Amino acid sequence: MSRRRVLALAASLLIGNATFADPVNKTIPDPPPIVYKISPETIEELKSFQTQTKAVIEKVIPCTVCLRVGSASGSGVIVSKDGLVLTAGHVSGAPGQTISIVLHDGRIVKGKTLGVNRAIDSGMAQITDPGPWPYVEMGDFKDLKTNQWSIAIGHPGGFKQGRTPVVRVGKLSIVNDRVLQTDNALVGGDSGGPLFDMKGRVIGIHSRIGNFIVNNMHVPIGTFRDTWDQLVKGDTIGESDVYLGVSADPDAKDCKLASVTPNAPAAKAGLLGGDVILKFSGKDVKTYEEMKKFLYLEKPGNEVTLLVKRGDENKEIKVKLGKRE
Amino acid sequence: MLKRILFSAALAILITGVSSAQRGRDRDKDTLPQKTTPQLLAAFKPAVEKPSKSTVSVQVDGKQVSLGAIVTADGSIITKASEIVDGKLTVKTREGKEFMAKVTGTNSVYDVAILKVEADNLPTVDWSPSKNAPVGNWIAASNTSTEPVGVGVVGVAARTLPPPYGPGRVIKENSGFLGIILDPDSASASIAEVSKDSAAEKAGLKTKDIILTIDNQDIVNGESLINTLLGYKAGDVIKVKLERESKKMEFSVTLGKRPAALIPKGDARGDMQNRMGSILSNRRTGFPTVLQHDIVLKPNECGGPLVDLDGRVIGLNIARAGRTETYAIPSEVILQLLPELLASKVTYTAAEEVTEAREALRRAEAAKAAADKLLVDAKSKLEKSLTLEKWWKDHPLEKGPAPRLVEKK
Numbered sequence: 001m002s003r004r005r006v007l008a009l010a011a012s013l014l015i016g017n018a019t020f021a022d023p024v025n026k027t028i029p030d031p032p033p034i035v036y037k038i039s040p041e042t043i044e045e046l047k048s049f050q051t052q053t054k055a056v057i058e059k060v061i062p063c064t065v066c067l068r069v070g071s072a073s074g075s076g077v078i079v080s081k082d083g084l085v086l087t088a089g090h091v092s093g094a095p096g097q098t099i100s101i102v103l104h105d106g107r108i109v110k111g112k113t114l115g116v117n118r119a120i121d122s123g124m125a126q127i128t129d130p131g132p133w134p135y136v137e138m139g140d141f142k143d144l145k146t147n148q149w150s151i152a153i154g155h156p157g158g159f160k161q162g163r164t165p166v167v168r169v170g171k172l173s174i175v176n177d178r179v180l181q182t183d184n185a186l187v188g189g190d191s192g193g194p195l196f197d198m199k200g201r202v203i204g205i206h207s208r209i210g211n212f213i214v215n216n217m218h219v220p221i222g223t224f225r226d227t228w229d230q231l232v233k234g235d236t237i238g239e240s241d242v243y244l245g246v247s248a249d250p251d252a253k254d255c256k257l258a259s260v261t262p263n264a265p266a267a268k269a270g271l272l273g274g275d276v277i278l279k280f281s282g283k284d285v286k287t288y289e290e291m292k293k294f295l296y297l298e299k300p301g302n303e304v305t306l307l308v309k310r311g312d313e314n315k316e317i318k319v320k321l322g323k324r325e
Numbered sequence: 326m327l328k329r330i331l332f333s334a335a336l337a338i339l340i341t342g343v344s345s346a347q348r349g350r351d352r353d354k355d356t357l358p359q360k361t362t363p364q365l366l367a368a369f370k371p372a373v374e375k376p377s378k379s380t381v382s383v384q385v386d387g388k389q390v391s392l393g394a395i396v397t398a399d400g401s402i403i404t405k406a407s408e409i410v411d412g413k414l415t416v417k418t419r420e421g422k423e424f425m426a427k428v429t430g431t432n433s434v435y436d437v438a439i440l441k442v443e444a445d446n447l448p449t450v451d452w453s454p455s456k457n458a459p460v461g462n463w464i465a466a467s468n469t470s471t472e473p474v475g476v477g478v479v480g481v482a483a484r485t486l487p488p489p490y491g492p493g494r495v496i497k498e499n500s501g502f503l504g505i506i507l508d509p510d511s512a513s514a515s516i517a518e519v520s521k522d523s524a525a526e527k528a529g530l531k532t533k534d535i536i537l538t539i540d541n542q543d544i545v546n547g548e549s550l551i552n553t554l555l556g557y558k559a560g561d562v563i564k565v566k567l568e569r570e571s572k573k574m575e576f577s578v579t580l581g582k583r584p585a586a587l588i589p590k591g592d593a594r595g596d597m598q599n600r601m602g603s604i605l606s607n608r609r610t611g612f613p614t615v616l617q618h619d620i621v622l623k624p625n626e627c628g629g630p631l632v633d634l635d636g637r638v639i640g641l642n643i644a645r646a647g648r649t650e651t652y653a654i655p656s657e658v659i660l661q662l663l664p665e666l667l668a669s670k671v672t673y674t675a676a677e678e679v680t681e682a683r684e685a686l687r688r689a690e691a692a693k694a695a696a697d698k699l700l701v702d703a704k705s706k707l708e709k710s711l712t713l714e715k716w717w718k719d720h721p722l723e724k725g726p727a728p729r730l731v732e733k734k
Contacts, residue, residue: 039364043371046463046634053461068509100510108510156649161512162484167460168619168649169478171360183358185619187648188598213602213621214359
């Protein structure tokens with residue numbers, strides 16, 4: 001039996017698959033007011049919301065793709081007529097690789113990986129077969145608010161022939177310039193797939209999950225705009241091989257650690273799960289993401305001083321940073 | 326090995342802490358999506374008003390194991406079969422009526438069962454074609470109350486999954502092993518590589534062969550091949566029909582033993598992620614046709630109607646299948662299955678009736694023994710209190726409150 005978990009499956013298994021009109025020039029109607037409310041409260045409001053959801057889906061599903069990079073696969077979304085694809089950094093990986101891109105209907109086209117930001121997990125790829133390709137509009141980070149409705153699309157578990165890209169509706173619960181969190185449940189294979197607002201503009205790229213159904217993290221669209229030229233050029237950004245060996249408590253608003261990897265530099269220095277990092281070498285740390293930014297400016301072998309809150313007590317702990325293998 | 330990139334291990338640990346998965350088990354796993362507010366659930370009340378009257382709670386020994394849908398006025402109910410365990414089987418309607426129930430028919434491929442209760446004039450479900458609910462439509466899982474048990478959207482319209490169908494198969498030590506690597510870019514079960522000294526090589530299988538059937542069972546793709554082979558043991562001889570350079574050929578292959586390194590230890594990575602955030606149904610694969618949606622249901626909330634905004638029942642929820650998916654059997658399929666399910670008369674043998682009666686007697690005796698013990702304890706406490714009271718009366722010069730036998734908490 002094969003070791004490979006095969007993702008390419010047979011055709012013609014559909015009984016009720018939706019068909020989509022040519023979406024290249026498709027426009028999505030302006031959303032009804034209900035999509036900006038906390039919740040629909042009547043059947044009529046639900047129907048009005050639903051009409052908009054379907055208009056968005058009809059446009060964006062044909063723009064959602066599966067990326068096969070070497071022996072791995074994830075999702076992505078086409079954002080230009082000539083086939084530029086946004087994805088997650090851990091899906092596209094190293095720039096310049098030849099890849100297969102599976103369209104929503106199972107057709108396979110050729111492509112290559114472009115730039116990657118390893119720190120924030122953004123990535124880009126280019127379809128190299130001739131276009132034009134259907135594409136989605138990009139949203140604006142400053143429009144994003146917590147509690148706003150969102151639509152997630154992707155290929156959970158990898159591309160499956162006969163299954164259209166999978167739709168989930170949810171809400172944003174965390175919005176900052178490093179990460180978006182929603183209750184649009186994600187799982188392996190969704191990575192790199194698009195998160196949309198109710199206008200059908202891509203506002204995030206699926207990146208990672210936490211323990212609970214409400215912990216689904218997306219790379220915010222803003223960072224793609226901020227690093228656009230570098231990503232298009234094929235640069236590697238934010239690469240760091242520095243290693244601390246801690247994990248964040250996904251429910252914490254501060255920099256609380258969920259756990260410390262045994263024998264990692266943090267563990268050797270005496271950090272414990274439950275510790276809250278207050279300062280990183282003298283600089284105030286409010287969130288885990290912020291701590292990571294400071295961490296990535298360091299080099300393996302550097303010694304940093306962490307001010308840590310443990311219970312009611314504050315402690316200074318010196319950590320000699322390691323190198324990620 | 327073709328690893329699906331899931332969420333890169335390094336990133337996940339770095340950022341959200343996969344290592345805290347363990348920690349998650351100690352906490353409430355039933356966290357609902359934040360979109361499921363009281364207002365949103367209340368908005369669906371008109372949609373589930375009628376279907377909820379045809380929804381029942383299926384209970385074993387007084388505990389809900391699934392929901393069910395009433396299909397005939399004289400008391401036939403369809404539900405998820407594999408959740409029904411041994412014990413006292415009852416169903417409870419939205420009105421609060423409770424009935425003893427018996428399983429009279431099952432279909433193991435779709436994992437559904439018909440329960441029969443002694444009743445008449447029960448309100449039955451009106452099944453509506455699932456094409457009425459395309460991708461993106463709001464849907465609700467009706468409950469035995471005015472509000473649904475959960476709401477969400479259709480994620481994928483009804484579709485046919487690859488064979489084989491029926492209960493899931495898992496990789497075991499003695500699972501038969503063919504020894505090929507499949508081509509991930511092919512839609513069929515196409516061989517990319519034949520492993521050295523493998524069963525496939527010995528039998529003469531080659532790169533680019535497309536496997537069509539195994540012992541006359543259709544192989545439509547790689548997933549189908551993997552699952553079909555899991556039904557065989559090492560040493561089994563299988564007949565492989567394949568296509569080589571547009572010619573159909575047949576081979577006989579003696580399956581080898583799966584190398585120890587290829588036997589997954591515990592949960593595979595994808596399975597681990599799928600288990601994060603909700604509890605999955607035990608039987609969640611092998612259904613030929615499903616509609617997929619994003620309502621987060623508990624395993625004991627499957628088996629009931631799936632309803633659209635117009636109150637039409639478009640399917641029967643059959644499994645919480647993964648972190649992102651719940652499966653429903655489309656109405657069209659339910660309507661095809663019902664005649665046979667309803668016709669099958671499971672008659673209980675005399676021996677089974679005796680076993681059931683003995684079991685009921687055993688439960689009654691256990692309840693009686695517990696009640697007897699309570700009675701003895703109560704009598705003994707009364708006797709002791711009376712003795713104490715008497716002692717207190719006999720010693721009128723003592724001051725202070727009467728001592729208690731049992732300290733008040």
